[in-house]
Amino acid sequence: MNDDEPLVRWQWIADHAAELADYTGVHLRLGLLPVVFGLVISVPLGILCHRLRWLYPPVLTVANILYSIPSLALFMIFVRYTGLTEQTVMIPLTLYTLSVLVPNVVDGLASVPEPVRLAATAMGFGTVRRVVQVELPIAVPVVIAGVRVAAVSSISLVAVGQLIGQGGLGYYITRGLQLDFPTPIVTAMVLIMLLALTTDALLVLAQRLLTPWSRSKVTAA
Amino acid sequence: MNDFLNQIQLVGDWLTSSAQWQGDEGIPQRLLEHLTYSGLSLLFAALIGLTFGLLVGHTGRGAFAVASVANLARAIPTFGLVVLVVTLAGLSTTPVLIALVALAVPPILINTFEGVRGVDPATRDAARGVGMTEWEILIRVEVPMALPLILLGLRVAAIQVVATATVAAYPGLGGLGRFIVDGLSRNDYELVIGGSTVVVVLALVVQAVFTALRRVVVSPGLRAAATKS
Numbered sequence: 001m002n003d004d005e006p007l008v009r010w011q012w013i014a015d016h017a018a019e020l021a022d023y024t025g026v027h028l029r030l031g032l033l034p035v036v037f038g039l040v041i042s043v044p045l046g047i048l049c050h051r052l053r054w055l056y057p058p059v060l061t062v063a064n065i066l067y068s069i070p071s072l073a074l075f076m077i078f079v080r081y082t083g084l085t086e087q088t089v090m091i092p093l094t095l096y097t098l099s100v101l102v103p104n105v106v107d108g109l110a111s112v113p114e115p116v117r118l119a120a121t122a123m124g125f126g127t128v129r130r131v132v133q134v135e136l137p138i139a140v141p142v143v144i145a146g147v148r149v150a151a152v153s154s155i156s157l158v159a160v161g162q163l164i165g166q167g168g169l170g171y172y173i174t175r176g177l178q179l180d181f182p183t184p185i186v187t188a189m190v191l192i193m194l195l196a197l198t199t200d201a202l203l204v205l206a207q208r209l210l211t212p213w214s215r216s217k218v219t220a221a
Numbered sequence: 222m223n224d225f226l227n228q229i230q231l232v233g234d235w236l237t238s239s240a241q242w243q244g245d246e247g248i249p250q251r252l253l254e255h256l257t258y259s260g261l262s263l264l265f266a267a268l269i270g271l272t273f274g275l276l277v278g279h280t281g282r283g284a285f286a287v288a289s290v291a292n293l294a295r296a297i298p299t300f301g302l303v304v305l306v307v308t309l310a311g312l313s314t315t316p317v318l319i320a321l322v323a324l325a326v327p328p329i330l331i332n333t334f335e336g337v338r339g340v341d342p343a344t345r346d347a348a349r350g351v352g353m354t355e356w357e358i359l360i361r362v363e364v365p366m367a368l369p370l371i372l373l374g375l376r377v378a379a380i381q382v383v384a385t386a387t388v389a390a391y392p393g394l395g396g397l398g399r400f401i402v403d404g405l406s407r408n409d410y411e412l413v414i415g416g417s418t419v420v421v422v423l424a425l426v427v428q429a430v431f432t433a434l435r436r437v438v439v440s441p442g443l444r445a446a447a448t449k450s
Contacts, residue, residue: 074421
């Protein structure tokens with residue numbers, strides 16, 4: 001890099017504002033849809049693991065193994081099946097979220113005090129109604145703690161997808177390297193971190209709204 | 222399904238061809254580079270993360286700073302950090318090591334801190350009561366009890382470093398990521414998928430090493446508590 005090149009050229013950001021906004025939108029979609037899919041899969045799977053204890057250890061092992069596979073390698077393995085498309089980024093990211101979300105759903109359900117369960121049964125709640133109306137709401141703080149971790153890491157991992165041309169703001173990271181020009185890289189990183197931290201803050205807010213009874217004592221994992 | 226079997230066949234052919242196992246661009250050389258970057262980064266990160274984690278965990282001072290670092294660190298896009306460091310400082314091993322260390326410190330630091338802080342105050346008081354010095358309490362009580370979490374932090378850090386060292390091939394570094402990046406630019410899918418397989422196997426080996434390590438060093442009484450990740 002040229003020594004008199006500043007770390008950030010503000011003019012470049014101003015010139016590319018509209019384009020940056022587009023890529024930010026794509027980035028959010030690529031990062032957050034996997035979390036939504038992950039949640040849709042994890043909640044029933046977590047409930048099942050909570051009820052059938054023997055199912056949990058193998059599910060946890062698979063989740064841990066998936067988590068340890070580097071994202072770049074996992075993207076590449078999917079390229080053959082889904083091509084250079086957004087799915088190739090979103091499927092692996094969804095799999096990653098499972099490794100955080102499933103354990104948190106199970107732990108959340110396990111955190112429901114036994115007397116609460118018994119009381120619900122005594123009031124005539126059937127199993128389904130008890131799980132949906134009593135156990136899941138009590139599990140919400142632990143589940144959201146998992147969603148926070150999953151969302152933040154998912155948003156920051158999306159950028160790696162740029163190596164198969166689907167990285168949202170990651171585009172500016174490769175662009176900056178090609179042009180030997182740090183401004184796009186710094187801008188993309190700051191935007192990605194802002195997206196992640198804003199999402200995190202919104203999730204904290206969502207948890208406060210969803211669980212007004214537990215405001216003072218819950219801290220995130 | 223057939224396609225999946227073909228893919229396995231492809232990987233098998235690539236892995237067993239003798240050309241992959243020799244020379245400057247062969248698997249052993251790339252693996253060595255990968256392990257060197259990862260190992261050195263992890264070593265430095267462990268020195269930093271363990272020192273501060275134990276200090277903050279034991280004294281309780283700076284807890285807020287540790288929590289903030291944790292939150293912020295998870296949001297840093299790894300890929301961007303590596304590329305930025307290379308763009309700013311040029312391509313050599315040192316700047317890339319700095320990026321990898323920066324990634325690996327937070328999980329080690331946070332887990333060490335959480336582990337030490339999580340030790341039951343009654344246990345700590347009992348240790349004081351039997352006349353242990355602060356130093357002895359840290360080394361003989363807090364560290365052994367925090368060990369499951371400390372190891373978990375080291376494992377997460379190791380896996381992140383091994384994964385990220387792959388990404389570091391993009392700006393021109395060696396290591397196992399080279400197969401993937403070169404394969405992509407040459408449109409050589411066999412190379413891409415072969416390289417990815419080696420990376421996956423390495424990540425699984427790292428995971429297994431830490432699982433084995435936990436069995437050896439963690440006190441049997443604490444094992445049950447250590448299963449959560």
